[in-house]
Amino acid sequence: MKHRPLSLRRVLSRGLITIQIAVLVGFTLVAAVPFLLAVSAQQGLDESVVDDIVRSVQRVEDGSFSLEPNSDLQEVVDAYPDFWFIMVDAEGNILRRGNVPAPVNLFPQNLVHVSSANFTDFGDSKSPYAIVRTRNSNIGRLWVMTGGGPAVSFSVVAKAFGNPMFVGLIILLSAATVLTIPPLIRRSLLGVEQVARDAEQIDIGQSDVRLSYERVPVELVPLVRAFNEALDRLDSGIARQRRFLADAAHELRTPIAILQTRLESLPDGADKRQLQRDSARLGGMANELLDLHRLALSPDSFETVDLVDISAQVTADLAPLAIDAGCDIEFVGPETPVNVEGDASALSRAIANLVLNAMSHGGPQVHIRVEVNTDGRVCVSDNGPGVDPEHREEIFWPFHRLSQSPNGAGLGLSLVYDIIKRHGGKVSVATAPQGGALFEISLPITKA
Numbered sequence: 204m205k206h207r208p209l210s211l212r213r214v215l216s217r218g219l220i221t222i223q224i225a226v227l228v229g230f231t232l233v234a235a236v237p238f239l240l241a242v243s244a245q246q247g248l249d250e251s252v253v254d255d256i257v258r259s260v261q262r263v264e265d266g267s268f269s270l271e272p273n274s275d276l277q278e279v280v281d282a283y284p285d286f287w288f289i290m291v292d293a294e295g296n297i298l299r300r301g302n303v304p305a306p307v308n309l310f311p312q313n314l315v316h317v318s319s320a321n322f323t324d325f326g327d328s329k330s331p332y333a334i335v336r337t338r339n340s341n342i343g344r345l346w347v348m349t350g351g352g353p354a355v356s357f358s359v360v361a362k363a364f365g366n367p368m369f370v371g372l373i374i375l376l377s378a379a380t381v382l383t384i385p386p387l388i389r390r391s392l393l394g395v396e397q398v399a400r401d402a403e404q405i406d407i408g409q410s411d412v413r414l415s416y417e418r419v420p421v422e423l424v425p426l427v428r429a430f431n432e433a434l435d436r437l438d439s440g441i442a443r444q445r446r447f448l449a450d451a452a453h454e455l456r457t458p459i460a461i462l463q464t465r466l467e468s469l470p471d472g473a474d475k476r477q478l479q480r481d482s483a484r485l486g487g488m489a490n491e492l493l494d495l496h497r498l499a500l501s502p503d504s505f506e507t508v509d510l511v512d513i514s515a516q517v518t519a520d521l522a523p524l525a526i527d528a529g530c531d532i533e534f535v536g537p538e539t540p541v542n543v544e545g546d547a548s549a550l551s552r553a554i555a556n557l558v559l560n561a562m563s564h565g566g567p568q569v570h571i572r573v574e575v576n577t578d579g580r581v582c583v584s585d586n587g588p589g590v591d592p593e594h595r596e597e598i599f600w601p602f603h604r605l606s607q608s609p610n611g612a613g614l615g616l617s618l619v620y621d622i623i624k625r626h627g628g629k630v631s632v633a634t635a636p637q638g639g640a641l642f643e644i645s646l647p648i649t650k651a
Contacts, residue, residue: 216385223380227373249353252279253336256288256349260298262342268298285351291315292343304333307348314346322350394418398427405434455489505626507649508547509540511575517554518573525558529568532558536575542649543579545626553622553630556615557583557642564588565639579628579648584635598632619644 255276261269268290272280279286287301291314299308320335333350398414405412413431416424463482469475518534525532543550554573561571565587574582590598599620619642623630628646635641 215388219384219388220380223384224377227376248332248334248350249355250334250336252276252288252349252352253334253338253347255279256290256347257338257340257345260290260340260342260345266294267296270298270300279352283352286349287351288347288349289314290345290347292345301351304350307333314348317346391420394420395423398423402430453489453493455485459486459489505544505546507542508545508550509542510550510579510581510646511536511539511541513547513551514554514573514575514581517551517558521555521558521562525562525571528562530562530565530571531568532571532573534573537577539577541575541577541579543626543646544649545646546622549622550626553619553644554581554583556619557644560615560642561585561587561640569639570637577648579646581644581646582641583644584637584641585639586635586637587639589634589638589640590632599630 255273259270259272259276261271263269285302287303288299289303289307289311290298291311293315295312297311314335317335318337322333322335324331332354333348335346335348338345338347394415394417397417398419401412401414413434414427416427419427459482463479463486466475466478466482469478514536515534518532522532558571558573561569561583565571565585570586572582572584574584576582599616620630623644623646626646628644630642630644633641633643
């Protein structure tokens with residue numbers, strides 16, 4: 204089963220937003236209990252019954268009131284036998300229901316001077332609470348005093364927390380959480396993105412690049428430091444390996460030269476020619492190892508060079524060797540220069556290795572074509588058997604050989620890859636139009 208890649212930004216954003224919303228909901232629920240207790244201690248009665256009373260009252264023609272209890276008010280009347288209320292308006296009209304206490308009946312007009320009041324001990328042990336509330340209705344402003352009805356319940360809490368101002372505050376806090384946390388996390392991880400971009404710059408041509416600690420979260424600094432230390436160890440190991448190969452190649456050149464000199468004194472024959480080919484192979488291997496070492500030591504010795512001139516010169520130099528081997532070679536290029544920044548000797552070696560590779564593996568009487576394009580591409584193609592797609596990456600590995608040909612040491616194409624990589628270019632292999640191998644070098648051209 205394929206798992207979705209873990210996104211730290213997504214996990215943190217989702218987690219923090221969930222926590223913030225949970226805190227808001229928890230605060231609301233926790234605050235509901237003390238709020239309910241406070242309201243219960245202060246007023247004791249559920250004031251929603253006042254709204255039921257006001258909705259059930261109608262005004263008649265003489266200005267007085269008539270009561271037609273709605274279903275909610277009727278439920279209160281049926282459930283609470285001691286329920287009572289008295290209602291007045293600004294003109295002094297009065298409406299009574301139930302057993303209204305005597306102190307209230309003495310001066311009912313005084314209710315218009317009270318906007319809101321709570322009575323916790325009204326002298327009645329059965330219903331000691333009474334409340335006074337003011338309501339604006341379609342028949343005018345009304346003052347209602349009631350008692351003996353339902354006590355405070357969680358509906359009061361729902362009404363309080365359902366207030367538009369409270370709901371608006373919750374929405375505002377939630378929106379602020381959703382809108383601010385992801386950008387904040389994204390900004391905090393900018394240093395990590397910069398580290399990723401720095402890591403992309405590390406290759407064989409820029410092995411001295413190290414990841415920056417700037418703007419990296421403290422928790423990730425040990426990881427970045429460990430990665431940089433690993434790069435230091437790799438660079439040290441690669442440097443030791445290169446020195447060993449260079450020293451070995453340098454030391455081999457002397458005995459190889461002595462061997463080739465002694466072979467010259469042998470009488471002509473098949474064995475002599477075979478030994479000379481073997482010694483030439485050893486000498487080529489040593490020279491290629493030294494070329495790799497030289498490129499590693501001087502990666503910045505670049506100057507403006509003409510790909511047309513280099514490719515034409517390589518083709519001319521190798522033409523006698525190709526003709527002697529029974530091969531046909533041609534060069535095609537523009538009349539204008541194609542300038543790039545690079546090492547002329549190294550680029551010549553890369554193009555020559557591709558031509559020699561075509562001569563070695565293209566088969567008898569192979570036709571080789573060297574073509575330079577104005578966009579910085581150099582194509583070396585042949586009409587031989589080509590390279591299978593499954594092996595097109597392996598052929599650039601050092602000492603990797605697809606055939607057991609006695610020619611070559613498996614370093615030629617690896618050297619081509621390293622040279623072009625250090626020049627900021629790419630090398631690839633495909634199928635040529637004539638059916639053989641097509642090696643393409645692509646280099647960034649110099650702007651005029």
